[in-house]
Amino acid sequence: MNKVIRTLKLTTAAAAFSVSAAYAEDVEVLHWWTSGGEAAALNVLKQDLETQGIGWQDMPVAGGGGTEAMTVLRARVTAGDPPTAVQALGFDILDWGNQGALANLNDLAAQEGWDEVVPEALQFFAKVDGKWISAPVNVHSTNWVWANKSVLDANGIAVPETWEDFVAAVETLKAAGITPIAHGGQAWQDATVFDAVAMSAGGPEFYKAAFIDLDEETLGSDTMKEAFDRMAFIRDNVDDNFSGRDWNLATAMVINGEAGFQMMGDWAKGEFLNAGKVPGEDFLCFRFPGTQDQVTFNADQFMMFDQGGTVSQEQAALASAILSPSFQIAFNKVKGSVPARTDVDGSELDACGQQGMKDLAAAASSGNLFGSMAHGHAAPASVKNAVYDVVTAHFNGEYDSETAVLELVDAVSIAK
Numbered sequence: 008m009n010k011v012i013r014t015l016k017l018t019t020a021a022a023a024f025s026v027s028a029a030y031a032e033d034v035e036v037l038h039w040w041t042s043g044g045e046a047a048a049l050n051v052l053k054q055d056l057e058t059q060g061i062g063w064q065d066m067p068v069a070g071g072g073g074t075e076a077m078t079v080l081r082a083r084v085t086a087g088d089p090p091t092a093v094q095a096l097g098f099d100i101l102d103w104g105n106q107g108a109l110a111n112l113n114d115l116a117a118q119e120g121w122d123e124v125v126p127e128a129l130q131f132f133a134k135v136d137g138k139w140i141s142a143p144v145n146v147h148s149t150n151w152v153w154a155n156k157s158v159l160d161a162n163g164i165a166v167p168e169t170w171e172d173f174v175a176a177v178e179t180l181k182a183a184g185i186t187p188i189a190h191g192g193q194a195w196q197d198a199t200v201f202d203a204v205a206m207s208a209g210g211p212e213f214y215k216a217a218f219i220d221l222d223e224e225t226l227g228s229d230t231m232k233e234a235f236d237r238m239a240f241i242r243d244n245v246d247d248n249f250s251g252r253d254w255n256l257a258t259a260m261v262i263n264g265e266a267g268f269q270m271m272g273d274w275a276k277g278e279f280l281n282a283g284k285v286p287g288e289d290f291l292c293f294r295f296p297g298t299q300d301q302v303t304f305n306a307d308q309f310m311m312f313d314q315g316g317t318v319s320q321e322q323a324a325l326a327s328a329i330l331s332p333s334f335q336i337a338f339n340k341v342k343g344s345v346p347a348r349t350d351v352d353g354s355e356l357d358a359c360g361q362q363g364m365k366d367l368a369a370a371a372s373s374g375n376l377f378g379s380m381a382h383g384h385a386a387p388a389s390v391k392n393a394v395y396d397v398v399t400a401h402f403n404g405e406y407d408s409e410t411a412v413l414e415l416v417d418a419v420s421i422a423k
């Protein structure tokens with residue numbers, strides 16, 4: 008590691024941790040934020056650390072949803088060389104925590120009062136045996152639709168409220184010769200769409216029973232077949248080149264007016280903003296039809312790998328910067344997500360961000376906030392990957408809906 012000694016402007020919390028007058032080490036940060044919007048958000052973090060005199064070694068691993076990043080991480084840990092900090096999601100964090108690989112952030116968390124400001128749903132994935140093991144950056148949610156406003160206006164399409172409205176809107180765009188749905192055929196993207204489609208087809212209790220409780224009867228139900236039928240409709244309304252396309256290129260199709268809709272988590276908003284587009288004027292954001300009262304969430308966190316006993320000063324400074332209220336707003340404005348703290352003022356966020364915050368609070372208080380299956384917050388990685396396989400095979404026409412349901416029951420029961 009680079010032993011550059013830097014001049015310091017310490018934050019109060021990091022200062023309390025610092026006995027010497029300099030940060031001796033760079034932080035090496037493994038992440039999968041490689042699209043234009045993601046990179047712009049990451050820069051907010053890099054710059055924040057730079058002003059504190061902490062050097063940044065970038066370790067980007069492209070691949071939305073982080074599957075590839077997690078493969079690289081396993082190789083690094085196996086080689087005895089874990090990065091300082093690693094972007095991670097939900098059950099993956101708990102796995103590493105349970106293996107004892109992560110540093111204990113409890114002293115910093117106590118000093119900064121994280122217990123009081125980070126919502127329970129996030130703390131669940133940030134602690135093992137009462138120890139804080141990662142720093143929550145944000146809350147994303149997956150049940151969003153992004154639309155090109157002038158395409159919708161030109162075709163007389165209002166925001167669809169129900170699945171039937173959505174089908175009608177898609178048919179109208181198809182008849183007008185416009186690609187109705189921009190999609191990238193990668194397993195994690197198929198699964199992201201499936202989060203919303205399953206919730207819409209069966210409602211919140213169905214979603215919970217299927218993907219959180221992993222109830223066999225629900226997984227094998229007629230409602231699940233209906234969810235797969237709806238996925239088949241979506242498959243019929245993407246363009247011919249969807250296979251393997253990165254999610255941000257699908258977003259670009261909506262930005263450029265080549266397609267009407269994209270179903271994607273709110274990281275898609277980062278791409279619109281990065282292209283200079285304005286919510287409500289150039290693009291629309293709305294909950295996937297039929298899921299207006301529900302939120303399927305995922306939260307990015309940075310796990311701090313144990314570098315030999317206690318948390319290092321650089322790790323503490325990074326975690327402290329991430330949790331600071333000013334960073335939470337500055338970062339999430341650019342990223343498309345909403346803050347991971349409940350005590351920050353969201354009035355600086357744009358209309359989609361404010362709706363995101365409002366929906367999140369409402370869903371949490373009505374019991375309609377659920378972890379995203381596609382993004383590792385509903386079930387451990389083995390189950391998530393089993394669901395990915397079936398959803399993708401069905402999307403690519405290998406299974407009809409009936410077979411997909413049977414395969415899903417089998418795959419989940421083997422994986423869990």
Ligand code: BGC
Nearest residue numbers: 070071072073147274307382
């Ligand atoms: C992460 C987002 C990221 C998206 C696409 C999700 O799993 O939570 O931060 O932008 O994947 O890469």
